[in-house]
Amino acid sequence: xxxxxxxxxxxxxxxxxxxxxxxxxxxxxxxxxxxxxxxxxxxxxxxxxxxxxxxxxxxxxxxxxxxxxxxxxxxxxxxxxxxxxxxx
Amino acid sequence: xxxxxxxxxxxxxxxxxxxxxxxxxxxxxxxxxxxxxxxxxxxxxxxxxxxxxxxxxxxxxxxxxxxxxxxxxxxxxxxxxxxxxxxxxxxxxxxxxxxxxxxxxxxxxxxxxxxxxxxxxxxxxxxxxxxxxxxxxxxxxxxxxxxxxxxxxxxxxxxxxxxxxxxxxxxxxxxxxxxxxxxxxxxxxxxxxxxxxxxxxxxxxxxxxxxxxxxxxxxxxxxxxxxxxxxxxxxxxxxxxxxxxxxxxxxxxxxxxxxxxxxxxxxxxxxxxxxxxxxxxxxxxxxxxxxxxxxxxxxxxxxxxxxxxxxxxxxxxxxxxxxxxxxxxxxxxxxxxxxxxxxxxxxxxxxxxxxxxxxxxxxxxxxxx
Amino acid sequence: xxxxxxxxxxxxxxxxxxxxxxxxxxxxxxxxxxxxxxxxxxxxxxxxxxxxxxxxxxxxxxxxxxxxxxxxxxxxxxxxxxxxxxxxxxxxxxxxxxxxxxxxxxxxxxxxxxxxxxxxxxxxxxxxxxxxxxxxxxxxxxxxxxxxxxxxxxxxxxxxxxxxxxxxxxxxxxxxxxxxxxxxxxxxxxxxxxxxxxxxxxxxxxxxxxxxxxxxxxxxxxxxxxxxxxxxxxxxxxxxxxxxxxxxxxxxxxxxxxxxxxxxxxxxxxxxxxxxxxxxxxxxxxxxxxxxxxxxxxxxxxxxxxxxxxxxxxxxxxxxxxxxxxxxxxxxxxxxxxxxxxxxxxxxxx
Numbered sequence: 001x002x003x004x005x006x007x008x009x010x011x012x013x014x015x016x017x018x019x020x021x022x023x024x025x026x027x028x029x030x031x032x033x034x035x036x037x038x039x040x041x042x043x044x045x046x047x048x049x050x051x052x053x054x055x056x057x058x059x060x061x062x063x064x065x066x067x068x069x070x071x072x073x074x075x076x077x078x079x080x081x082x083x084x085x086x087x088x
Numbered sequence: 089x090x091x092x093x094x095x096x097x098x099x100x101x102x103x104x105x106x107x108x109x110x111x112x113x114x115x116x117x118x119x120x121x122x123x124x125x126x127x128x129x130x131x132x133x134x135x136x137x138x139x140x141x142x143x144x145x146x147x148x149x150x151x152x153x154x155x156x157x158x159x160x161x162x163x164x165x166x167x168x169x170x171x172x173x174x175x176x177x178x179x180x181x182x183x184x185x186x187x188x189x190x191x192x193x194x195x196x197x198x199x200x201x202x203x204x205x206x207x208x209x210x211x212x213x214x215x216x217x218x219x220x221x222x223x224x225x226x227x228x229x230x231x232x233x234x235x236x237x238x239x240x241x242x243x244x245x246x247x248x249x250x251x252x253x254x255x256x257x258x259x260x261x262x263x264x265x266x267x268x269x270x271x272x273x274x275x276x277x278x279x280x281x282x283x284x285x286x287x288x289x290x291x292x293x294x295x296x297x298x299x300x301x302x303x304x305x306x307x308x309x310x311x312x313x314x315x316x317x318x319x320x321x322x323x324x325x326x327x328x329x330x331x332x333x334x335x336x337x338x339x340x341x342x343x344x345x346x347x348x349x350x351x352x353x354x355x356x357x358x359x360x361x362x363x364x365x366x367x368x369x370x371x372x373x374x375x376x377x378x379x380x381x382x383x384x385x386x387x388x389x390x391x392x393x394x395x396x397x398x399x400x401x402x403x404x405x406x407x408x409x410x411x412x413x414x415x416x417x418x419x420x421x422x423x424x425x426x427x428x429x430x431x432x433x434x435x436x437x438x439x440x441x442x443x444x445x446x447x448x449x450x451x452x453x454x455x456x457x
Numbered sequence: 458x459x460x461x462x463x464x465x466x467x468x469x470x471x472x473x474x475x476x477x478x479x480x481x482x483x484x485x486x487x488x489x490x491x492x493x494x495x496x497x498x499x500x501x502x503x504x505x506x507x508x509x510x511x512x513x514x515x516x517x518x519x520x521x522x523x524x525x526x527x528x529x530x531x532x533x534x535x536x537x538x539x540x541x542x543x544x545x546x547x548x549x550x551x552x553x554x555x556x557x558x559x560x561x562x563x564x565x566x567x568x569x570x571x572x573x574x575x576x577x578x579x580x581x582x583x584x585x586x587x588x589x590x591x592x593x594x595x596x597x598x599x600x601x602x603x604x605x606x607x608x609x610x611x612x613x614x615x616x617x618x619x620x621x622x623x624x625x626x627x628x629x630x631x632x633x634x635x636x637x638x639x640x641x642x643x644x645x646x647x648x649x650x651x652x653x654x655x656x657x658x659x660x661x662x663x664x665x666x667x668x669x670x671x672x673x674x675x676x677x678x679x680x681x682x683x684x685x686x687x688x689x690x691x692x693x694x695x696x697x698x699x700x701x702x703x704x705x706x707x708x709x710x711x712x713x714x715x716x717x718x719x720x721x722x723x724x725x726x727x728x729x730x731x732x733x734x735x736x737x738x739x740x741x742x743x744x745x746x747x748x749x750x751x752x753x754x755x756x757x758x759x760x761x762x763x764x765x766x767x768x769x770x771x772x773x774x775x776x777x778x779x780x781x782x783x784x785x786x787x788x789x790x791x792x793x794x795x796x797x798x799x800x801x802x803x804x805x806x807x
Contacts, residue, residue, distance in 0.1 A: 002124050002230035002282035003806050004308075005729045006091035018241060018350075023661075026730060027089045028723030030661040034207060037233045037347040046091055048285065048338055051177075051234045051806050052205025052659075055344060056285045058091055062337040066311055070100060073107050073318075089726055098716075101789040123807055133791020152807055178732075178803035202804055204658065204730070211657075231806065310789045425799040446793040 004050040006058055007033070009043050024049060091337070095309030096132075104314035105137035112321045115141040117273045119266070119409050120316075121259060122280035123150035123438070124308050130442040132310045142321060145273070145409035146439040148262050149280055151227045151255075152179045153407060153431040153438050154362040159226075159255045160185035162391045166222050166253065166384060167198040173216060175209035176224040178202045182434045189434075206238035206252075213242070213250035222384050225252040230282040232256055232373055233347035236354035239375070239382050253384035256373035257360055259283050260291050265368050266408055267299045274409060276320035278306040278313065281335040286351075288343025292331045300329040307335040354379050363431060364404025401430035406439050413440040420444060478572040483602025493600060496578050500585040501564070505596035513596035515561050517620060522557035524548055525616035533576060533610050535654035537646070537666030540613055541583035543741060546670045547692070548617040549591050553672035554688040554744065556625030556679055559591065562617045564598040569608040580611065591670040593617070622679045629706035631686035636775040637753035638711060639746040641674065641766035642667070643719040644696055648738035649727045658730075664723055667742035674763035675744060683756045684749035691743060697736040698797045699745055700783045711783045713773030713795070732805035737798055747775065 007024035012035065014020065020035040024047065034053040035041050047054040120126060126146045129135055135144050148154055164185050167174035174190070181191040181202070194200040199219075203209050206223050213221035225235040235252065242250040259280055266272060279292060284305045292303045302323035306316030316334040323330060333339055351373070360372025375383050385391060400418040405411040413419050413432070423429040425441055432438035474496070481488040498506055505513040528544040538546075545562065552559040564584065568577065588595050650666035652658070671690070678685050687707075691699035696718070704711045720728075720735045728735050742765055748756045753771055760769035773785075783795040 002122065002228065002280065002308075003729075003732050004230070004282050004285075005726070006089070008090075018237060018244075027726035028721075029664075029726045029730065031659045031730075034234075034237065036237050037344055037350060039346060048282075050230055050282060052207050053234045053237065055230070055233065055282070055347060056338045056340075059337045063091060063094075065336060066095065066315055066334075067100065069315060070103055070107070074103065077107075077110065089722060089729065092729070096788045098788060098790045131793060132787045132789050133793050134789070136791045137789070150807065177806045179805045179807045181803055182800070202656070204804060204806070208657065208659075227806075445796050 002050055004048045004055065006046055006048055009041055009045045009047055011043055012041070022047075022054065024054070092309060095307070095311040097311065101137065101310050101314060104311060104318060108142060108314065108318050108321055109139040111318060111325060112139050112142050113325060115143070116275055116321055116324050117143050117145060118276045118278060118317060118320050119145045119147045119274040120278040120306070120313070121147040121149040121263060122283070122308075123153070124282070125149070125278060125280070125306065125313060126439055126442055128308055128310065128313060130446045134310055134313055137314070138317070142317065146406070147266070147409055148362065148365065148407035149228070149259065150407070150432070150438055151231075151257055152183060153403065154257055154364065155180070155183065155226055155255050156361045156363050157185055158392045159253065160189070162385070162388075163224050163253055164188065164190055164193045166388045167193050167200050168196070169220075169388070171220050173199045173201060173212060173219045173221045174224070175201050175203045175212060175221060177226065180224055180226060182428075183431055184428060184434060206235050210238045210242060210247060210250055213247050217249060219249065220387070221250050222388070223250070223252045225254045225256065227256060228259055228280065228283050229286045229351070232351045232355060233286060233344070236350045239354050239379055240350065242382050243379060251382050251384040251387050252375075254373065254375055255360075256355065257362065258357070258371050258373070260295065261368045261371035262362065262365075263295060265365065267295065267301065269408065271410075274301070276302040276324055277304070278316045278320065279303050281305055281307040281312070281339060284335070284339045284343065286344050286347045289331055289333055289339060289341050296329050296331050302329055303331045305331070305333045305335050305339050307338065362407075364407045399429060403430035403432040403438070403440070406432050413443040416440070474575045474578040476574045478568045478570055478574060478577065478602055480570050480602050480604070483568070483600060489600065496574065497581055497598070497600070500581045501588070501595040503594040503596060505594060511597075513561065515596065515618065517618065520621045522552050522555035522619045522621055523616070524551040524555065525614065526551060527612060527614040529609065529612050530651060531609050532655050533580065535651050535666055536663045537650055538668035538741070539580055539583050540611060541580035542587045543668055544613040544615045545584050545587035545591070545593070546668055546741065548615040549593055549670045549672055550690050550744070552617050552619035553675040554627070554690055555619070555621070556627045556676070556685070556688065557619030557621045558676060559593045559617055559619040559672050562588065562593050562595045562615050564595050565614040566598070566600045567608050567612040568600065568602050569610050570602055570605045572610050576610065587670065591672060622676060625679055627685060627687050629687050629703045632703065632707045632709050632747045632775055633686065634709065634775050634777045635750045636686055636747050637750050637756070637771050638700075638713060638773040638775065639748060639753065639756055639760070640696065640718065640770055640772045641671070641744050641746070641760055642742070642768040643721050643724070644691070644740055644743060645720055645724040645728060645735040645738040647741040648695070649724055651739075652731070653727065660727070664727060667740055669742035669765050671742065671744055671765050674760055674766040675746070677759050677763060678746060678748070678756055681755065681759045683752045683759065686747040686749070688747075689745045691740050691745060693739050694797055695735070695737040695739060696745065697734070697783070697795050700795060701797045703747070704783050705781045708779050708781045710776040710778030710780050711773060712776050712786070713783065714786045715788045717770055717772040719768055719770060732807075733802050736795060737802050750774070
């Protein structure tokens with residue numbers, strides 16, 4: 001369930017909260033998207049859009065963690081294990 | 089496409105798969121709840137990268153699949169009325185009712201419009217004041233805010249010719265039902281990331297504690313799913329049973345409070361019947377009293393009782409993860425995407441359709457040769 | 458006799474075309490004759506048509522290919538083309554896929570009562586331009602009118618005859634293990650363009666169709682002596698359907714690499730928004746070529762010298778198996794089967 005697509009907020013059309021919309025760019029396709037559930041979105045933010053409404057702001061630093069996690073695992077794997085006698 | 093392409097990196101995928109291989113010492117059975125995750129797994133061949141001892145069972149996270157047949161029948165009945173423009177997501181069009189589908193109804197003359205958003209249906213209602221515009225409000229919690237918004241705006245803007253046929257379902261009760269079923273083999277869950285974007289992850293704490301299962305909120309791209317699997321396996325190996333969040337770039341533990349407010353304004357929790365499973369208490373959303381004026385069942389008559397026709401279709405067991413599609417005697421023979429017997433073959437998200445299209449295990453051959 | 462049209466730079470059509478199609482225009486009487494004489498014949502003008510006979514006498518001069526297709530696209534006009542250019546290029550391309558130089562087309566129109574004549578004129582002008590730019594002559598045709606409410610404005614059938622290139626014997630059974638599968642460019646543009654133009658998808662700027670004639674590029678392969686087994690244009694059903702049809706007809710196993718299949722970012726994004734798989738989306742300016750492995754590199758070079766196939770790329774190979782299936786190495790290194798859909802791809806939100 002829940003096909004949601006990431007896009008970048010280009011501009012916001014102000015108005016009453018439930019009628020607020022943003023122009024969002026999806027790799028060249030531009031659409032109006034409802035911000036009724038995302039009052040905190042700002043131009044330049046990346047948002048996740050499902051059935052025409054933005055449901056979350058995408059956190060770029062958290063996105064990197066998917067890759068940092070992997071690097072961390074492999075660093076553990078490569079590091080000599082603790083408690084083994086005679087290891088440098 | 090940013091925030092999509094980088095999560096399909098083949099090198100990182102291979103590294104995650106190797107990490108899972110190193111972590112998994114014992115056999116484990118995981119369930120990915122969401123149909124979108126099932127789709128990604130089968131479409132990218134993610135399960136082929138996993139070690140033998142980690143197996144994935146596909147869950148009932150397909151709101152299309154679990155919509156009771158009587159709702160399809162009601163939708164077809166309403167769509168057939170001369171004065172009605174019936175709006176629906178494309179997903180629902182091929183789902184078999186007792187007789188035929190919405191697509192067949194369109195062939196029979198129904199004014200059926202595929203929409204990408206409930207707000208499109210609202211716009212059509214404004215543009216065609218002389219017609220009754222009915223929207224088929226199906227989905228999980230992810231789609232609920234949009235449906236709530238459309239219904240709320242219909243009320244505040246006085247769009248009287250708009251109504252919604254509501255068949256919303258909730259994920260946590262379904263997970264509870266699966267965990268409570270006798271003979272349950274599921275040891276950990278990849279929770280539905282977009283549902284959690286709305287509702288948060290805290291609601292899974294009681295489940296994780298009571299049933300002692302790791303629950304990892306997981307996204308939809310290959311690297312998300314692989315990381316989610318790794319996090320589940322790591323917990324299982326360590327004997328842990330916590331709620332963790334893999335999808336931190338999108339999901340906050342409290343969820344989206346604005347969306348929850350909107351849902352709470354328009355909907356209340358109700359019991360719902362799940363096609364192939366049966367009724368689950370407190371497992372759906374229904375309209376609150378104040379919005380019943382926009383309930384299609386009020387305007388066009390209530391949904392019937394409905395009974396599943398007996399037949400070889402085991403979609404209920406597939407939805408619960410008790411059987412794999414190729415274990416069904418009809419799979420690939422009497423039941424194919426061209427002539428589906430049940431919803432899991434009709435819906436693009438359904439496990440049977442996914443297996444048939446991407447694996448074709450009917451012929452006994454795996455794509456991974 | 459040379460039946461190829463002379464490209465007349467001045468437009469013979471009246472500057473403004475008013476009025477609508479009426480049932481009388483299909484009646485075979487004066488109204489029909491006037492419509493054809495004023496709107497259609499001047500645009501397609503060529504010696505065969507000037508004979509004003511029911512059929513055209515043509516000299517094929519040797520083995521030829523014959524193809525037909527009907528065009529029912531909605532809307533009639535879309536970014537990058539219209540039903541007219543589609544009707545000409547589509548049949549031109551089908552002939553090219555047979556290994557034939559397209560020469561003559563017929564054009565059968567079924568018009569809806571009430572269609573603005575200006576729309577008909579626009580479509581006809583588009584067909585004339587498409588025909589002239591690819592060197593084909595529309596030498597015969599037909600016109601019928603049906604009641605308001607039928608024909609979605611207009612349906613067009615074009616049939617075409619082309620002269621087979623010497624030695625051309627292209628068909629799925631010629632495909633052999635080891636053959637290279639080449640795709641002439643990025644996929645998914647036409648289907649998305651038409652859908653965006655037809656439905657209210659809310660796309661601010663509409664993507665363009667790739668509708669284009671491909672005969673020169675396709676036949677260049679034969680002219681260069683490339684051992685071409687089979688050519689196929691992936692129209693309805695997309696690249697997936699075209700590959701599956703060839704796999705099933707040849708009984709061979711085909712294998713492609715997802716990462717090699719080019720998709721423009723905006724088309725990829727549009728597909729994501731609709732829940733579409735680009736492999737199943739229609740193309741009208743792309744083709745697949747199955748060529749001998751040793752000729753693959755040169756084939757790509759030959760294609761890249763033509764505008765319509767400047768991004769040609771090898772996407773896979775014919776395997777040794779005989780299961781008649783298409784498999785694909787996915788973007789992350791997994792494997793899956795590529796199959797046809799049972800019906801049209803419907804937008805999904807799940």
